[in-house]
Amino acid sequence: MSSIEELQKRLGVTIDSETLRLALTHRSYSFENGNVPTNERLEFLGDSILGFCIAEYLYETQPDLPEGDLAKRRSAVVSMRALASLARDLDLGQHIYLGRGEKQSNGANKPSILADTMEAIFGAVYLQHGMAAARTLILGLIAPLLEDEDLLGAATDWKTVIQEQAAAEKMGDVYYAVEGAGPDHARTYDAVLHIGDRVLAQGSGPSKKEAEQEAARLSWKMLHPPKQVPAK
Template structure:
């Protein structure tokens, strides 16, 4: 595992070693080490800081958007999928302290764990540096997503979005065909989304659910309504 100094460099902030270790301590690791504190309280704090920073930015920079559209954009960029994507781009997974069970099931790449850890890192940044530094970090990480039509198009629920588009365009029934491989302790899945009997997007993940969501997200890029790019700009 590389030094946590490398993680701080990627985040562009300073966090004291004790708080940083806490932010990276998953409950599975804490349970195996005598019930030490976990990052869940920092996650709770970071979720609030994240929501505030994104809401403030949207309110000030999109004065003509109605409440419903503002809420949709916020939910899209603070979703588990969006935060997990940011965490993967920063290589956060390799720094998370996990229990053996999560290690064996590739917990370092699970979207839920990655997203929760990003929130705890935001909370740790707030504790050590105050709201402005934390907000600046959030904006550096989130702003590119606010200009990503594929993120904004479907919000947080790709499978529902695909169902709506398939129904509206009369494309036919939806079916996810999922295949698993690898040993039980390190299972991985590949999902292919078929609509009307035709294959569309493919997704992979450590669980069937994540593989299906990834397949739905990839399919969205192929079938999304053509006016979405105009709405997102």
């Protein structure tokens, strides 16, 4: 099996050789090879498709998140960092057509080049197979990142989300029972979230604020188990 066949197997979709080569052609290669077409137009297309698919997925699976938090989560998982990480997992860099200068400067591992090429692949799949196939590929790769709290970082203020839900649904007062332990230089905190007479989740952290945020995040997940994405 050729390396290109292995790439397509990892992607789980077949792209014809001409379209795939276009998706993998960086402008530095084009400059040194008679200005052959580059992947920039496919990248433009793929970026739009990616943003739409993730926005749709978040809208369907996170019905209680406000617009601002939906936008932050989308931004986190379609970021250059996230897309470059996916490209590395697929070993995409070795397949990109680069000019000599980019090859010498390790362009095959540059986040910007990897992320742009990943978007071009999404665009190529859309052109070859349509939106359903592009959506399946995108969600298969990116939806798991929505569970990666390191990647999401501070994308969501969980305390605010819980507070707003409790108020909207008249669930009762929200408060945190917080306890600290350990020496001052290495103190840890445990926070238990209460809503009305319900005791929800406990979170831990190196500060009261972080412990409360973790308790709120875990409580939100308890209140909102994952939902199946409807088939298209």
